[in-house]
Amino acid sequence: MTAMADQDSITRAADLLARASRVVAFTGAGVSAESGVPTFRGAGGLWEGHPVEQVATPEAFAADPLMVWRFYDQRRVNLAPRRPNPAHQVLAGWQERFASFVLATQNVDSLHEDAGSREVLHLHGSIWRVRCCRCQEEREDRTAPFPALPPRCPCGGLLRPAVVWFGEALPMDVLETAMVAAERCEVLLVVGTSAVVYPAAGLVEVAAGAGAAVIEVNPQASALAWLANVALRGPAGEMLPRLQEALAARTS
Ligand code: BJW
Ligand code: ZN
Numbered sequence: 001m002t003a004m005a006d007q008d009s010i011t012r013a014a015d016l017l018a019r020a021s022r023v024v025a026f027t028g029a030g031v032s033a034e035s036g037v038p039t040f041r042g043a044g045g046l047w048e049g050h051p052v053e054q055v056a057t058p059e060a061f062a063a064d065p066l067m068v069w070r071f072y073d074q075r076r077v078n079l080a081p082r083r084p085n086p087a088h089q090v091l092a093g094w095q096e097r098f099a100s101f102v103l104a105t106q107n108v109d110s111l112h113e114d115a116g117s118r119e120v121l122h123l124h125g126s127i128w129r130v131r132c133c134r135c136q137e138e139r140e141d142r143t144a145p146f147p148a149l150p151p152r153c154p155c156g157g158l159l160r161p162a163v164v165w166f167g168e169a170l171p172m173d174v175l176e177t178a179m180v181a182a183e184r185c186e187v188l189l190v191v192g193t194s195a196v197v198y199p200a201a202g203l204v205e206v207a208a209g210a211g212a213a214v215i216e217v218n219p220q221a222s223a224l225a226w227l228a229n230v231a232l233r234g235p236a237g238e239m240l241p242r243l244q245e246a247l248a249a250r251t252s
Helices: 007-018 058-063 065-079 086-097 172-184 202-209 236-251
Strands: 022-027 100-105 125-132 138-140 159-163 187-191 213-217 230-232
Touching (some): 007 213, 007 230, 007 236, 065 125, 065 159, 086 100, 187 202, 213 236
Parallel strands (some): 022 100, 187 213, 213 230
């Protein structure tokens, strides 16, 4: 049983943010949980019925593209009607509040953009984009469900989801931009991630190592919770609006 964040933690987090002009938010599946999107790990998580090596590796796709596509097509169908929750909305509002606010997400959904966030750094790609295995062309495609699986490119090649699977490199420019922002920020918010997947989780180590204050927002301690200066133990959709309220009270 984890205790809900006390008002003192909210106040301390608001103090850190009130003094900051360069802020980075690093988000994971937990930020979309209250929108009805399942997380990956733990009870009821996506990996429970689909062992990761069977669906989220290039080897799995090469061996059985149809099986992998069934998994992603189903997730696209489930995601299509989902809407941003108050956590996405607070983060979208903060892009106007701070001189520099960088949002780096591991999520492949588009709920941050749907809430109004711009220039979101998608470290693990997007489930709404497809890439051709033959001509390498990548484009947005919101068809859900696909009428026939596996979907094909006009060139005849096999399409794949433009997400980053285990053993694949993250988009270099996106990772680089996020790492530089983490190195320069005064406050890093770590929201709804177990922080076990690298190199993305390295953002927390880089920011903390460079002297940033780290605020973790998660009902459970992440693998890097020990680097956090303040932990808000509760759902992001409740904690971030409380933090925003405390911040607004401070500066009004
Ligand atoms: C709430 C909440 C609420 C619940 N509010 N919170 C160093 C050490 C060890 C291993 C490695 C290493 N470096 C690299 C590796 C290998 C590997 C790795 O990290 N493995 C570890 C798991 C052991 N990394 C890779 O393979 C990466 N590539 C790479 O390193 O390439 C090297 C290379 C270089 C050059 C050429 C070639 C190769 C790629 C990693 C790709 C990860 N991809 C996935 C799938 C994406 C596609 C898809 O969606 O299907 O990304 S895996 C999956 O995990 C997904 C997520 O983005 C990622 C992180 O998960 P996340 O978001 O943290 O979710 P959960 O479920 O783990 O946690 C949810 C959290 O929310 C929990 O904490 C809850 O408590 C919380 N929560 N409700 C707030 N309401
Ligand atoms: Zn093609």
